[in-house]
Amino acid sequence: MNTLIEIEELAKLHGATTVFSDVSFTLAKGDRLAVLGASGGGKTTLLRLLAGLDEPTSGGIERAAGLRVGMVFQDLALWPNLTVLDNVAFALPNAKKAQRLQSARDALTACRVSELALRKPGTLSIGQQQRVALARAIVARPQLLLLDEPFSSLDPLLREELMAEVRRLAGEINAALVLVTHDVFEALALARRTIVLEDGRLAESGELAALLAAPQSRLLRQCATQIGKLRGHTVQ
Amino acid sequence: MNATGLDAAFVSALGRSLLLAATVAGVSLAAGWPLGVRVGLTRFPLRRALLMVLALPLLLPSFLVAIGLSMLTPHFDGALATLGSFACLGVPLVAFASLAATMAITRSQADAARLAGGDRLLFVLGRRATFPLAALAAVLAGVMTLSDPGPGQIFGWHGAAGELLVSFAARHDAALATRQAWAMAAISALLAWPLAWRLAPEIAAGLSARDVARPALSHAPGVVWWLAGVASLVALMPVAGLLRPLLARAWPITRAWGEVERTAADTVLYAGLAAAIAVGGAFALAAAAGRTAWRRRALVACALALLALPPALPALWLIPWSSPAAVGAALALRGLPIALLLALRAVGSMSASWAEAAHVHGVSQARFTVRIAVPWCARWGLPAVALAAMLATAEIGTVLLLHPPGRGTLPLAIFTIMANAPEALVAMLCLFYAALVAALAITLQALVRRL
Numbered sequence: 001m002n003t004l005i006e007i008e009e010l011a012k013l014h015g016a017t018t019v020f021s022d023v024s025f026t027l028a029k030g031d032r033l034a035v036l037g038a039s040g041g042g043k044t045t046l047l048r049l050l051a052g053l054d055e056p057t058s059g060g061i062e063r064a065a066g067l068r069v070g071m072v073f074q075d076l077a078l079w080p081n082l083t084v085l086d087n088v089a090f091a092l093p094n095a096k097k098a099q100r101l102q103s104a105r106d107a108l109t110a111c112r113v114s115e116l117a118l119r120k121p122g123t124l125s126i127g128q129q130q131r132v133a134l135a136r137a138i139v140a141r142p143q144l145l146l147l148d149e150p151f152s153s154l155d156p157l158l159r160e161e162l163m164a165e166v167r168r169l170a171g172e173i174n175a176a177l178v179l180v181t182h183d184v185f186e187a188l189a190l191a192r193r194t195i196v197l198e199d200g201r202l203a204e205s206g207e208l209a210a211l212l213a214a215p216q217s218r219l220l221r222q223c224a225t226q227i228g229k230l231r232g233h234t235v236q
Numbered sequence: 237m238n239a240t241g242l243d244a245a246f247v248s249a250l251g252r253s254l255l256l257a258a259t260v261a262g263v264s265l266a267a268g269w270p271l272g273v274r275v276g277l278t279r280f281p282l283r284r285a286l287l288m289v290l291a292l293p294l295l296l297p298s299f300l301v302a303i304g305l306s307m308l309t310p311h312f313d314g315a316l317a318t319l320g321s322f323a324c325l326g327v328p329l330v331a332f333a334s335l336a337a338t339m340a341i342t343r344s345q346a347d348a349a350r351l352a353g354g355d356r357l358l359f360v361l362g363r364r365a366t367f368p369l370a371a372l373a374a375v376l377a378g379v380m381t382l383s384d385p386g387p388g389q390i391f392g393w394h395g396a397a398g399e400l401l402v403s404f405a406a407r408h409d410a411a412l413a414t415r416q417a418w419a420m421a422a423i424s425a426l427l428a429w430p431l432a433w434r435l436a437p438e439i440a441a442g443l444s445a446r447d448v449a450r451p452a453l454s455h456a457p458g459v460v461w462w463l464a465g466v467a468s469l470v471a472l473m474p475v476a477g478l479l480r481p482l483l484a485r486a487w488p489i490t491r492a493w494g495e496v497e498r499t500a501a502d503t504v505l506y507a508g509l510a511a512a513i514a515v516g517g518a519f520a521l522a523a524a525a526g527r528t529a530w531r532r533r534a535l536v537a538c539a540l541a542l543l544a545l546p547p548a549l550p551a552l553w554l555i556p557w558s559s560p561a562a563v564g565a566a567l568a569l570r571g572l573p574i575a576l577l578l579a580l581r582a583v584g585s586m587s588a589s590w591a592e593a594a595h596v597h598g599v600s601q602a603r604f605t606v607r608i609a610v611p612w613c614a615r616w617g618l619p620a621v622a623l624a625a626m627l628a629t630a631e632i633g634t635v636l637l638l639h640p641p642g643r644g645t646l647p648l649a650i651f652t653i654m655a656n657a658p659e660a661l662v663a664m665l666c667l668f669y670a671a672l673v674a675a676l677a678i679t680l681q682a683l684v685r686r687l
Contacts, residue, residue, distance in 0.1 A: 051596050071596045077589035081611050090607065091597035140597065 002028040004067055004144055004176050005050060010059035012045050018200045019045050023059070025195060025205065029143065031176040034191030034208065036184065038219060041197045043180040044074065047148050050178060070137035070175070071146040076129050078121035078136070084108065085117040088136045107139040108132070110169060127158045131165070138169050145175040151186055163189050184208070184223040196220060241415045246399045250419065252315075253382050253395040257427075259319055261378030264326030269370040271327075271466055272334025273362040277346070277355075279453035280460040288677060289467040290331065293324045293474070295623075295673045297630040297647045299386025300666050301325065303654060304474025306390050307481055307663060313391045321387035324470040326377030331466070333373030337366035339450065340442050346451030355454045368438065372431050376543055379424045383417075383546030385633065386651070396420055397633075400548060404637065410555060417549045424544045432540035439540075440532040443577065444584040478666050481659040492664035495649055502560070503629060503645040509564025510628035511621045514571035515579070518620060519613065522579035527588060532580055539573040551634040558638050566634045571624025578623075582616035615684055622680045626673060 004027045011021035019042040027033060037043045048054045049061060051071050070091075078087050089104035108114040111131040121129055130150060137145060147166070151159040167190060170177045179190050187194050187208055195205040196217045203217035215221040275283070293301050302321040305312060312320070341362060349358040385397035396416070404413040525531035550569050554562045586609065594604040635648045644652070650665045 048592075051592075053592050053595065069596055071593070073589045073593055075587060075589055077587060077593035079590055079593075079608050081608065090594075090599060093597075093599045093603060136593075136597065146596075 002030075004028060004031075004064045006060075006062040007050075008060045008062075010046075010049065010061065011057050012042065012049065012054070013057045020197055020200045020202070021058075023195075023197070023202045025202075027144065027176050027178065029176055030174055032170070032190060032192045033176075033178045034187035034194040035178065035180045035197065036182065036187055036194055036219060037197035038182060042200065043182075043197055044148055046197065047071075047146050047178060047180045050144070051146055064143070067144060068140055068142040069144045069146060070140060070142035072130075072133045072137045072148065072150045074148040074150070074152070076121075076133040076150075078129060078133060080120065080122055083118050083120060084113065084124070084132050087121065087132060088139050091136045091139050103139055104135075107135040110138070110172070111135040111165065126153055127162070130154065130162055134162075134166065134169065138173055138175070141173045142175050145170055145177045147177065147179045149181055150179075151181075152183075159186075160189075166190060184212075184220070184227075241412070242419055243412070246396060246403075246416055246419075249394055249399045250396040250423070252393075253397065254423070256315065256319060256322070256395060257378035257381045259378075260322045260326050260381050261374040263319070263323045264330045264377045265370060265374035267323070267466065268327040268330025268374070269334050269366070270363065271462060272331035272370065273338055273359060273366055274456070274459050275331070275463055276335040276338030276366075277341075277358060277362050277451065277454060278456040278459050280455070280457050280463075282460055282464075286460070286463045286467050287335075288674075288681070289471050290328045290463065291677065292471040292670070292674060294328050294332070295626045295630065295677060296670060297386060297632055297651075298322065298325055298384050299390060299632065299651055299654075300630075300647065300669060301474045302387035302390040303650075303662060303666055304477035306477065307659065308473065308477035313393075315391075315393050317391040318387045318393040318395075321391070322377070322381045322384075324474065325380075326374065327466060327470055329377045330370050330373045334366045334370040336442075337369040338362055341365060341451055343451045355456075358451075358454070368435055372428075372435050372540070375428050375431055376540070379428045379544045382420050382424060383548060383633070390654070397546075397548075400546075401633070401636075404552075410552060413548070414552045417546050417552055420546045421549050424546065425541070428544035429537075429541050432544070433537050436533045436537035436540065437529075439577075440529065440536045440580070443532070443536070443581045444527075475667070475670060478663045478670070481663045482667075485660055488658070488661045488664050491661055492668055495653075495661075495665055496646060496668055499644060499646040499649050502639075502643045503647075505560055506563050506567055506635065506639075506645055507625040507629045509561065510567035510571055511575075511625040513565060513568035514575040514624040514628070515617060515620045517568070518572060518575035518579040519582070519617065521576060522583040525580070526583065532584065535576060535580060539576040542569060543573040545569075547631055548633050548637065551637040554638055558640060560640065560643065563635055563638045564628075566638055567628035567631055568624070570631045570634070571627045574627065575620040575624045578616040578620040579613075582613040585616075586612060619680060619684060622676060626676065 006026045008024050010023040012019040023046065035043045035046055045054065049056055051069055079090065082090060085104050088107050089100040092100045092103055095103065105114060105117065108117055111134050113128055113131045113135065116124060116128060121132065124132065151162060154162065163186065177190065179186065181187055191208065193206065194208040194211060196203045196219055198217045198219055204211055211220055212224045212227065215224050298321065301324045305317060305321055346358055349361045383397050385401045388395045388398045400413050400416045403409050403416060521535055525535050547570050551566045554566050590608060591604060629645055629647060632648050632651050635645050646669055650662060654662045
């Protein structure tokens with residue numbers, strides 16, 4: 001059984017406001033899913049439901065037994081009073097101390113920030129902090145890696161570099177990956193499958209290149225138009 | 237007695253006290269507000285050290301400042317001296333409130349102001365932005381004088397708080413004292429609570445976590461003289477007054493130290509109890525409020541309202557249960573407002589996502605609390621403990637009303653003996669106390685910077 005999460009007719013309301021309703025999809029091992037949508041469209045809410053941080057108003061989320069989840073938060077959520085090494089090791093609460101520290105060092109090495117182990121997060125650049133947050137998310141070798149707009153505050157070069165790291169690391173630990181973003185290029189770079197949340201419902205889903213060829217949602221129509229213009233400029 | 241059960245002498249004294257309170261508020265605002273804004277937006281040599289000196293009167297009992305000023309010259313007495321003594325507390329209070337309010341100004345706002353009109357415009361905008369909080373601090377400084385008998389007793393000026401003390405200590409009429417305390421509480425509430433309620437949302441927002449860049453500080457070396465001048469007037473002048481009686485004679489160190497030793501256990505006990513209750517309660521309330529905006533606003537409003545109330549009121553209510561625990565509980569109310577503001581800041585500065593990150597990665601709530609939340613809150617908890625303890629120790633009215641026989645604090649011992657003991661001994665005791673408070677403040681600052 002490869003299914004990690006199965007979602008059926010999921011709905012979330014904030015008070016009387018419907019964030020989204022009737023959202024269904026499944027996630028299997030090694031999946032790479034992008035959740036696209038405009039700001040305030042319910043992307044982060046959906047990710048929080050997947051992480052178990054919120055409860056849905058209706059519908060079901062079925063998780064595989066003992067599912068290990070790692071998450072990179074939008075604000076990174078690094079614990080400021082712990083060193084980088086302790087931040088990563090702290091995400092392995094059930095391991096013995098020596099093993100915890102060794103795994104944390106391995107994760108830091110994998111994310112290429114091992115030299116920062118003894119520094120506090122507040123002293124790092126934003127790019128370094130992103131890598132530490134990523135190391136914390138992968139240290140327990142999660143089966144499901146959740147990324148909440150982790151690249152939104154980065155410049156294009158650093159963003160490209162980190163996306164390559166995420167692709168590599170997710171492949172190495174064979175984790176399913178869910179990326180929440182409003183940037184179609186991030187989705188193209190990282191995901192094999194995309195769902196678009198619009199007007200409180202799942203507007204379309206599938207392989208992103210195919211969706212862009214015949215877009216149903218306003219968001220993807222606009223993106224397709226911009227990509228077309230960009231191609232025109234490039235040709236000229 | 238009139239229809240409210242208050243005698244004519246008290247009503248007359250209340251009128252004088254209100255006039256004094258208004259003058260103290262005006263002087264504090266005029267001197268403290270522009271200084272706080274200037275210090276908040278500029279950098280200059282000795283900034284931190286001078287701010288420590290400026291803070292000293294806020295941590296001392298008001299009567300101790302008054303003793304220092306009274307020893308400077310025998311001609312300094314009456315209403316003017318009482319006003320000067322209270323201004324020594326009011327000016328730093330307003331200055332620090334204004335300084336804190338400048339921290340809400342972001343770098344982009346400051347840059348926009350500088351581009352439009354240079355540093356001059358920045359200071360004008362800074363004064364406008366900080367006025368509400370400065371005004372609230374000035375009103376609080378004025379209102380707090382209503383219930384403080386210390387400086388008036390020393391300078392022979394008779395106000396409402398002095399009348400209350402006479403009703404209780406000389407006439408032994410607790411019922412009259414309670415009525416007088418209620419009257420003062422009602423007036424304090426009328427004066428301070430509307431402003432506190434109006435500004436609570438702004439203060440609550442300022443106490444929450446904000447990821448904004450602080451403005452680049454203008455280099456203005458001249459401000460050092462301004463701050464040094466005010467700090468000298470409000471802090472060093474009283475200390476100089478305390479040194480004057482010691483200049484021409486031997487220092488009564490042994491006798492003073494004996495008095496310190498005699499009162500040390502009870503001083504520490506009352507201060508410790510008060511700090512534990514105040515800080516424990518404050519963090520429990522702040523944690524219960526969490527990040528809910530209206531709860532945080534309500535707590536800020538309550539803290540400010542409590543600050544304006546006469547400390548004698550809960551003490552009079554607790555008289556039947558007079559004991560060290562009752563003293564601690566009543567004194568805790570003095571430290572609670574500042575502890576509450578710091579606790580709200582501590583809880584507000586913790587991002588909600590820290591706990592969520594712990595939860596997602598399998599860290600238990602208990603482990604998160606012990607390893608992350610408590611150490612993080614310690615940087616506000618430690619100052620809260622120290623400030624609550626210092627404010628509690630500085631409060632003599634409550635101890636005077638509630639302490640079991642023979643179990644007073646060092647400030648109460650000074651207050652009790654000051655009329656009959658040699659001037660040099662009183663001065664020595666005051667200096668001991670001021671030195672202890674200063675040492676504690678310096679140690680605390682160093683400790684917090686390392687956290």
